[in-house]
Structures are given as structure tokens and as C-alpha cells.
Amino acid sequence: MLPECQLLGTLGCHLCDYAEAVLMPFVESGLLVELLDIADEPGLMERYALLIPVLRRTDTGAELRWPFEASQVAVFLQ
DSSP states (O other), X not given: OXXXXXXXXXXXXXXXXXHHHHHHHHHHTTOOEEEEEGGGOHHHXXXXXXXXXXXXXXXXXXXXXXXXXXXXXXXXXX
């Protein structure tokens, strides 16, 4: 079973769009990804402003920072 994840990003972030595209095959296979806009929470904006996109597992809190490829996501989800 795939863990639930969050993708931290913001509107207008072209790298976030690329990250979503990398994640789409995983989503189609059952991965649940919550999109979090860091602009909506000051704490997230302060912490992640220069790091987005970031994929975060909700079960462990582990983070995979951009740039990442599908093979890296597959390992991250194990």
C-alpha cells in the first residue's frame, strides 16, 4: 500500500507543475497526494519558500526535495 503524501508548492510555480507531472503515474496507481500551497500558511512559506516543490510523506514526515525523477519517487515511497 502506498503512503499518503503532500506536495508543497504554490500557484505559478513551474517546477511544481513538473513535480505534479512526475507524480501523476503514481497517483493513477493509487497514491494519494494532497497539494499544499505554502502561500496559505506563513510557517510553510517561511520554511519552504526557496525549496519548493517538496514531496512529504504524511506517515514519517520524510521529504523528497526537487529535483526528483520517477525512480527516486518510487524509492521514496517504499
